[in-house]
Amino acid sequence: MKVQSAMFYFPEEVIEHIFSFLTHHPDRNTVSTVCKAWYKIERLSRREVFVGNCYAIRPDRAAARFPGLRSLTLKGKPHFADFDLVPPDWGGLAGPWIEAMARSCPNLEELRMKRMVVSDESLELLVHAFPNFKALVLVSCEGFSTDGLAAVARSCKSLRELDLQENEIEDRGPRWLNSFPDMCTSLVSLNFACLKGEVNLKSLERLVCRSPNLKCLRLNRAVPVETLAKIMNQCPNLEDLGTGSLLADQFSEAYVSLISALQKCKKLRCLSGFWDASPLCLLAVYPICANLTGLNLSYAPTVQGQDFINLIQHCVKLLRLWVLDSVGDKGLAVVASACKELQELRVFPSDLFAAGPATVTEEGLVAISTGCPKLNSLLYFCHSMTNSALITVSKNCPNFTRFRLCILEPRKPDPATNEPLDEGFGAVVKTCKNLRRFSISGLLTDQVFYYIGKYAKALEMLSIAFAGDTDQGMTYVLNGCKNLRKLEIRDCPFGDGALLADVTKYETMRSLWMSSCDISLRGCKALATKMPSLNVEIINEWEAEMEENLNNGVAEVISNNNNKHINNGNDERKVEKLYVYRTVGGPRTDAPDFVWTL
């Protein structure tokens, strides 16, 4: 038709301009598959790339395809690595990515990485290879030290953002803060809350003084109230503050100074930190509570009981709240009555064993759901839960997009009826049509998976532990959840039958994790054979078994040759940890000895 032929006469610049309105990654990916011309235009104009699994593609290939790249987001280890289920040295190395980018994408400005291993040398390379580098965000990463931070501070001429969240950083002294050059005035966001060591306070004050654009500042526990007060006086335009240690004497100059400084910060919307917070310091925070949209008290076990209630009742505009379960059902009830706009709630455990009166129960959750109907994101740790509570919660809050409930004792039934929690979780998936992320716990049978498969059509990520009876459970999920991207399972009785029920499904997903389940080496080999586009990786410590055989006189050569281990005949061995993911990069070249790609 005329319209279609007219399209071929569009100059490239026009098409590129049209593409610039496509910000959603999947849209850009789709557009690039239309024709060669569009592929070329799209790849040259692409500024942001998101790689959900760093082993899904080779770094060189990604870098070569998008030479104009400005922003790269990478994710490495599987999610369960956060809970020590993945051995150290598993992989997720940032080095090859940074090197590849250094070769092909000189305009890189932003790098965001999650669960990757970054070395100091890689950080050095990063800041020297990219003259326009502006933003570094590291979440749950490890492998680097404060020397690496010093390199970033020293060499980045216009660093805007240095955001370190929950990383394991080796402390080699506080001097890294001195490394910011005197002419560096571009900082907008600085977060070093996860640093465990001392910080040079004078350097910090000077840095803040010369950063007029600072909007987000999150300090670590080593920063005392005196320094905080001085800093707050310097930047009244701060929007996001993470305090240091909030210990102060009522009549100390620092405390008085802090109160007056906080009152001047009219734009402050988000507060976190609160380490060692004394009730007095909480008083200092009251004047700004009315404007707060985000509050993170999850590192402050001292804020509980009446102190918490006094604080939270002022926070009427709160959207995001992270607390410890020591606030109790009473505290949650006050939240429900005060924070009507609440959208996200996370309640972390403060005590793993004794369910004292101060921890939360299903009542707290029901109260929240009654008072905060806009709630769409929940992470809730508790000692027990009932079906009726879950049904009530889902009726009150049909807008959940993320729902994660963790009952601390595995396989615990509904204490009121002694039944499994299938109906409760089933109610959640039935009413919450937009549910994208789901984590379940407690006593669960295959029935809950039937519900998930039938109703959770928008589900993208599912985490299961100590649940299910037979292979049918997992099969329901694989067959029913059309949009499933990540499935992680631990300690469930799913075996080879479930694993092989629908092998093509894994090509539509980012990854599958199964640990302490009932799968055998035979099943994994079968999967690997049928689906060459997947990497089927096993994490196993079978060397101990080999050692034993040798001691018993069986002639067995211990070697690091994977083939010998894999093909020595016993396919019935249970596989402890399985990680399957789709990839165009072929088997990993950097896999350690204990990771076997089938």
Place this chain on the structure above:
Amino acid sequence: MKTIQFETPARQENAPMMHESVNHLDLSLGISSSNDACNYKNAPKTAKRMISFQTEPIDASPAYKKCVSVSSRMAFDYSYLFSHCPTGFVDPWSLAARQQKAAAEQAHLKANPNPTSSKIAMEPQQAPVVVGWPPIRSSRKSLINQNLTKSCTIDGKDSTLKSEKLAETKDAAIRLELRPTLYVKVNMEGFSVGRKIDLSAHNSYESLSRALQNMFCNFLSNKLISKDAHANANNSEFILLYEDYEGDKILVGDVPWELFLKSVKRLYITRHSSAQEKAGDGIKDSQKEEANHLNDCSN
């Protein structure tokens, strides 16, 4: 309050060299730094009371942390720690010595599992441990463990009691109990290599000065500092200074202990002659005693 409780037993014990905090300091340091090993046998009947002030070094290795915190909750004889050193003296530089000590601690722990009645164990011994469960990050897990230790030690039993107690107790006591470890560098004049000391393991200038003396008399084996604590307090050869958060060097002893803890960032030991404009001979000591007296009165 607890400060007073802490000090009197030490004085009554009639054993000037074995101050409980030095015990604890040695534990924190991970080395034995005094010749008084034999005297430790008598010390720890009061070891229980120093529990409140023992906090765990945050950056220590997990195994080490386990040793230190569990042992701090047990009132028992510390002599086992030194049983392998006939003279009691261990070269602080000796890595072998430190490892030996750590091994001895571990062995002792295996022999004596926690006998006290604290309901919540550091590493859970009642509930079965499942790897990676519950699904929380290690940074939060360590916060829980710190919290458990504190609630155990403050009143021994219940965490609900803890919140009530917090409301009642004075700020000074609260702060000391909940404060994380406060390791500061200590530099001796003339030596390029310094030491580190945990100030939160002490409750007074006296105990701090004793710990420093013990630390540096072994460190500097050919030096003039004598082992006698009392003699050294009056000895005007060396002066203790501290650097505060503003960077100024100030003589130690002027302010009450709690305020000192809040502002101290580093410690310096210099010769008296080089800091002559700052303090005279007797002034430092009387000021210190006065400060300690104030301590006692205000608590």
